[in-house]
Amino acid sequence: MQWTFTLAQLPETAQQFWEHFADKRVFTLNGPMGAGKTTLVKALCAAKGVEDATASPTFSIINEYAYQDFAGKSHRIYHLDLYRLRDEADAISAGVEDTLYQDGICFVEWPEVVAHLLPPNTVHLQLEVGPDQKRVLREIASSLK
Ligand SMILES: Nc1ncnc2c1ncn2[C@@H]1O[C@H](COP(=O)(O)OP(=O)(O)OP(=O)(O)O)[C@@H](O)[C@H]1O
Ligand SMILES: [Mg+2]
Numbered sequence: 001m002q003w004t005f006t007l008a009q010l011p012e013t014a015q016q017f018w019e020h021f022a023d024k025r026v027f028t029l030n031g032p033m034g035a036g037k038t039t040l041v042k043a044l045c046a047a048k049g050v051e052d053a054t055a056s057p058t059f060s061i062i063n064e065y066a067y068q069d070f071a072g073k074s075h076r077i078y079h080l081d082l083y084r085l086r087d088e089a090d091a092i093s094a095g096v097e098d099t100l101y102q103d104g105i106c107f108v109e110w111p112e113v114v115a116h117l118l119p120p121n122t123v124h125l126q127l128e129v130g131p132d133q134k135r136v137l138r139e140i141a142s143s144l145k
Helices: 010-020 037-048 088-093 096-100
Strands: 002-005 026-030 062-068 074-081 105-109 123-129 135-140
Touching: 002 010, 010 037, 026 037, 037 062, 037 074, 037 105, 074 096, 088 096, 096 105
Parallel strands: 026 105, 026 123, 074 105
Antiparallel strands: 002 135, 062 074, 123 135
């Protein structure tokens, strides 16, 4: 599966993403600086019904969001940005391992430092800037280069 989208097409892409990955929980987001990883996560949160994703701080390591499903049950989404962590020990001290095994959806930007902590069934995603500044999103086999 591969999606190519502009900023304007992002809400629709986010809907399709959740149809495709309905049963998945942990996602790594690989791709260069400025590819649009954070922007994508915020759109994916909005598509789930999170109301305040855009208000979250850009520079915190772990952002936590909540949404309610159709039955009114509350769920969590965690957005981890590991760019400033040096190694696995750093990640564990920051609470990243605990977060990965919470009952909730998890997005991991810059996942290399936790490559060996990721749960089975983690989905690895690659995001690139394509022609006309459109973004190209696809599933890859591993986040390790
Ligand atoms: N689908 C898109 N089409 C066009 N521009 C986009 C798209 N997605 C994101 N952008 C733009 O790309 C820029 C970088 O986005 P963002 O901060 O989400 O990237 P990032 O991959 O999280 O970067 P970093 O690695 O620094 O965390 C922003 O200006 C954003 O508006
Ligand atoms: Mg980012």
